[in-house]
Amino acid sequence: MIKIEDLVGGYANTTIINGVHLEIEQGEFFALLGPNGSGKTTLFKLITGQLPIKKGEILLSGKPISSFSKLEKAKKVAVLSQEVHVSFDFTVEEIISLGRYPHQKGVLKQLSKKDWQVIKEVMEITKVSHYRKTQFRMISGGEKQRVLLAKALAQEPELLLLDEPTNHLDIKHTFQMLDLLKERQQSMGLTIFAILHDLNVASLYADRMALLHNGAFLDVGGVNTLRKEGQLKKVYEVEVNTQSHPTVPKPQLLMTPNHSLHEEPFYFKDLYKIEQNDQYIHVQFDKPLRTISNGVIGEGIQWVNHFCNFHVKKNYNCSHPKQDIRMWMEIHDIPYEQAVGMMTAVKLKDMVVIEKVIEGIAMLVIVTAGVGNAVDITTEAKKRRKTQVGTINTMVFVDANFSDGALVNGYMSATEAKVKALQELQIKDPDSNTIATGTSTDALLLALTQNGKQTPYAGSGTDVGKGIGQMVYDATLKAIRKYLERVKN
Numbered sequence: 001m002i003k004i005e006d007l008v009g010g011y012a013n014t015t016i017i018n019g020v021h022l023e024i025e026q027g028e029f030f031a032l033l034g035p036n037g038s039g040k041t042t043l044f045k046l047i048t049g050q051l052p053i054k055k056g057e058i059l060l061s062g063k064p065i066s067s068f069s070k071l072e073k074a075k076k077v078a079v080l081s082q083e084v085h086v087s088f089d090f091t092v093e094e095i096i097s098l099g100r101y102p103h104q105k106g107v108l109k110q111l112s113k114k115d116w117q118v119i120k121e122v123m124e125i126t127k128v129s130h131y132r133k134t135q136f137r138m139i140s141g142g143e144k145q146r147v148l149l150a151k152a153l154a155q156e157p158e159l160l161l162l163d164e165p166t167n168h169l170d171i172k173h174t175f176q177m178l179d180l181l182k183e184r185q186q187s188m189g190l191t192i193f194a195i196l197h198d199l200n201v202a203s204l205y206a207d208r209m210a211l212l213h214n215g216a217f218l219d220v221g222g223v224n225t226l227r228k229e230g231q232l233k234k235v236y237e238v239e240v241n242t243q244s245h246p247t248v249p250k251p252q253l254l255m256t257p258n259h260s261l262h263e264e265p266f267y268f269k270d271l272y273k274i275e276q277n278d279q280y281i282h283v284q285f286d287k288p289l290r291t292i293s294n295g296v297i298g299e300g301i302q303w304v305n306h307f308c309n310f311h312v313k314k315n316y317n318c319s320h321p322k323q324d325i326r327m328w329m330e331i332h333d334i335p336y337e338q339a340v341g342m343m344t345a346v347k348l349k350d351m352v353v354i355e356k357v358i359e360g361i362a363m364l365v366i367v368t369a370g371v372g373n374a375v376d377i378t379t380e381a382k383k384r385r386k387t388q389v390g391t392i393n394t395m396v397f398v399d400a401n402f403s404d405g406a407l408v409n410g411y412m413s414a415t416e417a418k419v420k421a422l423q424e425l426q427i428k429d430p431d432s433n434t435i436a437t438g439t440s441t442d443a444l445l446l447a448l449t450q451n452g453k454q455t456p457y458a459g460s461g462t463d464v465g466k467g468i469g470q471m472v473y474d475a476t477l478k479a480i481r482k483y484l485e486r487v488k489n
């Protein structure tokens with residue numbers, strides 16, 4: 001669709017763009033990224049013809065863009081730039097109708113029925129119809145942006161050039177506008193070239209992107225260009241961390257501020273208090289901990305400072321466990337959005353608490369255990385008998401700083417230790433009569449203060465992994481023994 005070859009250009013005495021090559025296919029959504037002053041607007045203006053080219057060439061559908069007449073070009077290319085060149089006394093509808101100019105025929109250039117159809121349609125999709133008769137100067141910055149997009153779409157272009165199209169828009173309208181553009185791209189094969197400042201938005205919408213740095217492309221590629229943290233750090237001079245979007249298979253960037261969160265030195269034991277009664281165990285920390293868990297709420301990787309294990313009746317109807325835990329937390333003034341919540345039918349007074357310092361690392365482990373629903377995970381799945389009291393809920397708190405990988409490692413260490421405890425006590429899966437590996441509803445939480453130097457591993461080859469293993473093993477053994485004692489009596 002558009003091909004840029006060895007482009008050099010800028011202003012009278014300064015060259016800003018230096019040897020840019022780029023080819024954008026028809027129907028692509030291409031994002032131009034780069035920090036302030038990298039030359040994005042200059043490149044944009046060279047493409048739109050607002051600035052003269054010093055060297056190189058821009059081809060549109062294989063022909064030099066300079067060989068197109070203004071009208072011919074307007075039939076193919078629409079531009080939404082930062083500079084607004086419209087009379088503020090026009091109404092919204094009048095401005096949008098200007099977009100039809102390249103398609104109007106005859107000397108009088110009257111708007112045809114088709115023109116009106118297109119105007120109506122673009123007003124509807126950009127959601128500006130209700131202020132069609134309002135003067136342009138009377139509407140907000142965000143509304144102006146949508147009107148100018150409607151004008152550009154009214155042109156029915158093959159290529160749409162956008163300079164920060166979401167500049168004035170709130171999140172709702174940013175996503176609305178980009179969804180609309182994406183829809184046009186997918187349904188009509190519209191080619192989009194957009195300067196975008198928000199890298200996370202670019203990741204969600206662009207097929208390919210270029211990273212402009214000092215007037216040249218540092219990288220051109222697919223969305224995974226945004227996974228190159230070192231390159232982004234070099235260009236933007238900000239500490240970036242690439243994570244994955246939870247539901248869309250695209251990277252999302254998290255920026256770390258330079259100012260470090262000042263933290264007073266603390267003594268691990270002073271950080272928390274444990275409340276236990278017949279209804280719940282509530283461990284409250286003074287500061288949020290980095291956690292990984294399969295709690296009913298607060299699951300996954302989070303920063304939270306309340307950790308709860310609620311008691312439920314043996315015949316608890318678990319059709320809405322999330323809502324139930326939220327409700328119980330609300331009743332007890334525990335903020336559920338800062339909490340991990342588990343549940344168990346085990347008597348909470350049988351909880352086992354172990355606090356220790358192993359190899360200089362302070363740890364706290366709390367376990368409640370029942371093994372009525374013990375399962376050997378390696379046996380064939382089959383319909384199980386009615387649920388009994390039997391869940392092993394494990395909370396592990398460690399005064400250390402774990403990478404995400406170490407969090408997963410530590411989770412494995414705790415699980416291996418639990419399995420060993422079941423083996424030691426010869427707890428069997430009643431269906432298969434083989435040694436159980438857990439129960440059907442076990443919950444595990446691993447929470448870190450993130451204090452000190454970061455640890456990359458926490459498996460059985462490390463002191464901290466061994467420490468987790470020993471403490472979980474001891475606590476699980478004790479908790480199961482208490483349960484067995486209670487069942488016997």
Ligand SMILES: Nc1ncnc2c1ncn2[C@@H]1O[C@H](COP(=O)(O)OP(=O)(O)OP(=O)(O)O)[C@@H](O)[C@H]1O
Pocket residue numbers: 011014016034035036037038039040041042043
């Ligand atoms: N009219 C001008 N005359 C001379 N130099 C200019 C002119 N406009 C911009 N520049 C210079 O060109 C360089 C690139 O500017 P440009 O506006 O293209 O950057 P940008 O990447 O679009 O930045 P931003 O993200 O801040 O919009 C800057 O160093 C700027 O000072």
